[in-house]
Amino acid sequence: MAGVDAEAVRRMTGALFIERGLRSPGSTRFWGLLVLAAVIASAGVVGDSTATARGAGRPRHA
Numbered sequence: 613m614a615g616v617d618a619e620a621v622r623r624m625t626g627a628l629f630i631e632r633g634l635r636s637p638g639s640t641r642f643w644g645l646l647v648l649a650a651v652i653a654s655a656g657v658v659g660d661s662t663a664t665a666r667g668a669g670r671p672r673h674a
Contacts, residue, residue, distance in 0.1 A: 633639065656664030
């Protein structure tokens with residue numbers, strides 16, 4: 613088995629741990645989508661729509 617060098621560990625660590633500022637584009641997008649999902653889920657609960665409430669929390673990846 614091939615050994616793992618320090619560069620590979622650094623690359624893997626960088627891919628696994630996301631450390632961004634609160635105002636970074638990725639962080640802002642995450643919080644915006646989280647609020648939108650909460651609004652949609654709340655509307656589903658108020659409207660007694662199980663499918664809407666469940667679907668609000670399931671993001672689709674393009």
